[in-house]
Amino acid sequence: MYISEKQSHKLDGAVKGFEVALRSFVSFIMVEAFPSEAKFISALNSVSITPSLIYSKRFAGKLDNIKKNASSIYKALQDCSSSISTGKFDNQVPYVSETIDLLLLFFNSLFEKQGLTKEFSSVEEFHYSCALFHKIRNNLSHPASKPTTIPDAAKVANFVENVTIALDGKFFWYATKERLREAIREYKEVTDGADVLHNLESATSTHTDLLCRDSEIGELYSSLLGSDIRQRLAGSVLLYGYGGVGKTAITTEFLYRLLRDKKDGKYSDVEYLLFFSSKDEYLRSSNSTGEFYIDSARPEFSTFDDLASAICKRLKLDSVHQIAEKYQRGIIAIDNIENINSDEQKKIFAFVKSLPRNVQFIITSRNEEQCEEKIHIREFKKDDVGISFVENIVESEGFNVSLTRAMAESLLETSKGNALIIVQALNGLHNNVITFAQLTQSLESMRSKNSEMVANFMYKNTFDAALRYLSESGYPVDDVMCIISLYDERIELYSISRLAKIEVSDAEKMCNFLLERLILTKSGEYYELNEFAKRFVLIKLLPDRFELSNLRDKIKQHKDRMRKKLEQLETTLDANSALHKNVNEWQPRNYIDKIVIAELFSIYGEAVVCVRRGDKLEFERYIRDLNEHSLITNHPYVALQKARLLKSGIWKFYKGNVNVLDQIQRAYEEALESIEYDYRYLIGTAAHASLSMFLGVFLCADRKDYGRAIRFLEYAKSIFDQTQVQKPWFISCNYLSISYDERYRQTNDRAYFVHLSRVAKQVSASKKKAANASFDIEKYLKQFKDYIQ
Numbered sequence: 001m002y003i004s005e006k007q008s009h010k011l012d013g014a015v016k017g018f019e020v021a022l023r024s025f026v027s028f029i030m031v032e033a034f035p036s037e038a039k040f041i042s043a044l045n046s047v048s049i050t051p052s053l054i055y056s057k058r059f060a061g062k063l064d065n066i067k068k069n070a071s072s073i074y075k076a077l078q079d080c081s082s083s084i085s086t087g088k089f090d091n092q093v094p095y096v097s098e099t100i101d102l103l104l105l106f107f108n109s110l111f112e113k114q115g116l117t118k119e120f121s122s123v124e125e126f127h128y129s130c131a132l133f134h135k136i137r138n139n140l141s142h143p144a145s146k147p148t149t150i151p152d153a154a155k156v157a158n159f160v161e162n163v164t165i166a167l168d169g170k171f172f173w174y175a176t177k178e179r180l181r182e183a184i185r186e187y188k189e190v191t192d193g194a195d196v197l198h199n200l201e202s203a204t205s206t207h208t209d210l211l212c213r214d215s216e217i218g219e220l221y222s223s224l225l226g227s228d229i230r231q232r233l234a235g236s237v238l239l240y241g242y243g244g245v246g247k248t249a250i251t252t253e254f255l256y257r258l259l260r261d262k263k264d265g266k267y268s269d270v271e272y273l274l275f276f277s278s279k280d281e282y283l284r285s286s287n288s289t290g291e292f293y294i295d296s297a298r299p300e301f302s303t304f305d306d307l308a309s310a311i312c313k314r315l316k317l318d319s320v321h322q323i324a325e326k327y328q329r330g331i332i333a334i335d336n337i338e339n340i341n342s343d344e345q346k347k348i349f350a351f352v353k354s355l356p357r358n359v360q361f362i363i364t365s366r367n368e369e370q371c372e373e374k375i376h377i378r379e380f381k382k383d384d385v386g387i388s389f390v391e392n393i394v395e396s397e398g399f400n401v402s403l404t405r406a407m408a409e410s411l412l413e414t415s416k417g418n419a420l421i422i423v424q425a426l427n428g429l430h431n432n433v434i435t436f437a438q439l440t441q442s443l444e445s446m447r448s449k450n451s452e453m454v455a456n457f458m459y460k461n462t463f464d465a466a467l468r469y470l471s472e473s474g475y476p477v478d479d480v481m482c483i484i485s486l487y488d489e490r491i492e493l494y495s496i497s498r499l500a501k502i503e504v505s506d507a508e509k510m511c512n513f514l515l516e517r518l519i520l521t522k523s524g525e526y527y528e529l530n531e532f533a534k535r536f537v538l539i540k541l542l543p544d545r546f547e548l549s550n551l552r553d554k555i556k557q558h559k560d561r562m563r564k565k566l567e568q569l570e571t572t573l574d575a576n577s578a579l580h581k582n583v584n585e586w587q588p589r590n591y592i593d594k595i596v597i598a599e600l601f602s603i604y605g606e607a608v609v610c611v612r613r614g615d616k617l618e619f620e621r622y623i624r625d626l627n628e629h630s631l632i633t634n635h636p637y638v639a640l641q642k643a644r645l646l647k648s649g650i651w652k653f654y655k656g657n658v659n660v661l662d663q664i665q666r667a668y669e670e671a672l673e674s675i676e677y678d679y680r681y682l683i684g685t686a687a688h689a690s691l692s693m694f695l696g697v698f699l700c701a702d703r704k705d706y707g708r709a710i711r712f713l714e715y716a717k718s719i720f721d722q723t724q725v726q727k728p729w730f731i732s733c734n735y736l737s738i739s740y741d742e743r744y745r746q747t748n749d750r751a752y753f754v755h756l757s758r759v760a761k762q763v764s765a766s767k768k769k770a771a772n773a774s775f776d777i778e779k780y781l782k783q784f785k786d787y788i789q
Contacts, residue, residue, distance in 0.1 A: 017175030244420025290434030379417030
């Protein structure tokens with residue numbers, strides 16, 4: 001629970017006033033003990049940090065930094081000490097962090113007999129309170145983004161009061177003792193304005209503060225409470241991601257902050273904030289060995305009826321369906337829904353959908369569920385944000401751990417950025433039961449006990465359910481997972497299907513299902529195991545070393561075959577100029593595209609022969625083959641060839657079949673969409689113009705949709721205009737002229753007449769080139785003679 005912003009401002013006044021007195025006191029004692037910079041430096045060099053000092057490991061690093069900046073720090077101490085007599089504060093002063101560090105580093109030699117600890121139960125409590133004072137002092141400067149918990153605020157207020165009693169009055173030249181006591185009194189007297197039912201006292205998180213997740217909190221505020229640019233609110237928001245990435249922590253933090261907002265008089269219509277978790281285990285680290293273990297927990301609900309009963313009990317309802325009638329508005333958080341069996345999950349989601357929007361839900365899951373809005377909570381990366389998270393966790397949790405940037409990066413790498421693993425790893429280092437090298441080694445090894453324990457924790461209710469479902473559905477999912485893992489690079493559906501000996505369509509179904517469960521990631525047409533899954537989950541699926549060796553051999557043989565196939569293709573391209581031109585024109589993005597384009601070029605030629613022979617059965621086999629290729633890549637050439645092939649067979653096999661015409665049009669449009677969204681580098685090329693021409697001709701000749709035909713044919717012509725006049729240009733002009741003519745007859749709009757006249761004159765001027773393009777120029781000129789006058 002957090003103090004309100006109004007309470008924060010009151011406490012901030014007391015803390016900032018006291019800060020001046022504490023800094024003046026420490027500076028005065030230091031300058032008095034070390035009257036010269038040389039003596040100060042000498043004293044620093046003689047400081048010995050004993051293991052008994054709280055945060056001893058961290059202070060070793062702090063001492064090094066103070067030594068590096070000793071000259072400037074000593075000057076600041078002198079200036080600050082002189083302020084006691086002058087009352088001026090426009091000079092350089094030590095940072096609060098430096099003040100606290102010097103106080104604790106020289107505590108035994110200079111400050112122990114100053115009476116600072118007489119109001120504290122122990123020296124350790126005083127040291128802890130000093131560190132907490134520094135942290136809360138900084139948080140109070142940013143109350144909106146770094147709220148202060150009620151217990152921490154009470155401890156800091158108590159620290160200010162106790163140390164104020166101990167210090168001489170001369171140090172309170174900026175804010176008097178009475179003024180500070182009054183500020184503390186005012187802070188304590190600020191009333192709690194929150195009028196809301198909640199059970200947040202029972203909500204738990206694995207670490208003290210939520211760090212580096214402000215954007216996710218902001219998304220929840222925007223989705224559930226609105227913003228300046230958003231008025232429509234979500235009825236349900238899903239937070240999904242791997243176990244341990246912080247879904248529960250983000251949810252509880254959002255609810256805590258909303259409760260604080262209620263204290264400040266905001267969101268007056270929110271009348272309840274409830275949190276229920278089905279979490280039944282936690283990943284922890286042993287304080288004696290540093291090894292990870294799974295700790296059992298009692299879930300708050302296991303069925304929909306359990307959840308409904310818990311809601312009714314908290315809100316004093318006879319039926320859970322009365323909630324929207326009795327209360328104006330509220331938010332219910334349902335944590336770890338993946339732990340609930342599928343039938344009960346369906347009941348819960350049906351319940352969520354049945355309620356009006358004044359009852360809002362936050363649902364957390366390791367799987368991607370069906371909610372109005374979804375926020376993917378990802379692992380921390382090995383970047384500045386990840387480094388900041390590790391450093392802030394050390395500070396926030398009070399871990400006695402000193403990490404360099406390289407060590408933080410190593411921890412992020414071996415933990416795959418999982419917040420829970422990072423916290424538990426740091427806890428082991430804090431307790432001195434494992435070294436950093438041992439820790440990272442145990443996480444890097446797939447066969448270590450720590451990795452096995454992480455795998456067990458993360459595997460449950462997510463990966464096991466997903467893999468079991470696919471396996472029971474008859475898919476060789478274990479084989480596919482191993483293939484993807486051992487491929488050593490991103491892999492496409494074609495290779496998966498060949499190595500697993502399954503249809504491409506089955507490979508796609510499996511991969512898409514695993515994508516939803518966050519086991520795979522996808523970039524373009526390529527799949528790969530999520531880094532976290534690769535490190536910790538595959539442990540469960542690895543075959544023995546003999547099977548592993550056989551599978552690696554199969555993958556190597558497959559890659560060798562693909563390489564030879566490409567070499568053969570290059571030889572074929574050199575010998576077949578038409579094929580070479582076709583492949584170059586369509587600019588394949590990768591070797592799979594290149595192979596598919598070449599194969600479809602051949603398939604089209606062979607299928608057209610079937611049309612001439614009237615062999616419908618064999619023709620449709622080619623169509624099925626082409627459909628299979630569409631699952632390998634979404635290159636626009638695949639859809640284009642399908643449209644062209646169906647069009648070649650329509651008069652022979654499907655005359656009058658509107659369904660086939662629809663399929664042809666859809667294929668052309670899919671090809672254009674593929675260029676628009678996935679192959680944008682083809683926009684404006686000869687290939688794009690050819691595709692637009694084919695669709696325009698189809699719309700004109702087969703659909704009689706002259707208006708739409710004009711759009712595509714104009715675009716095709718505009719590109720062909722920039723090249724040497726050839727057959728595609730004449731074709732585009734011919735069907736564009738027909739479309740203009742038909743629209744002119746339909747609408748009597750002179751704009752069509754003008755455009756047609758302009759095109760017809762261009763064609764007439766290119767009469768000499770028509771023969772080489774196999775275009776019947778005389779027929780064209782006769783048909784449109786009225787427009788060439």
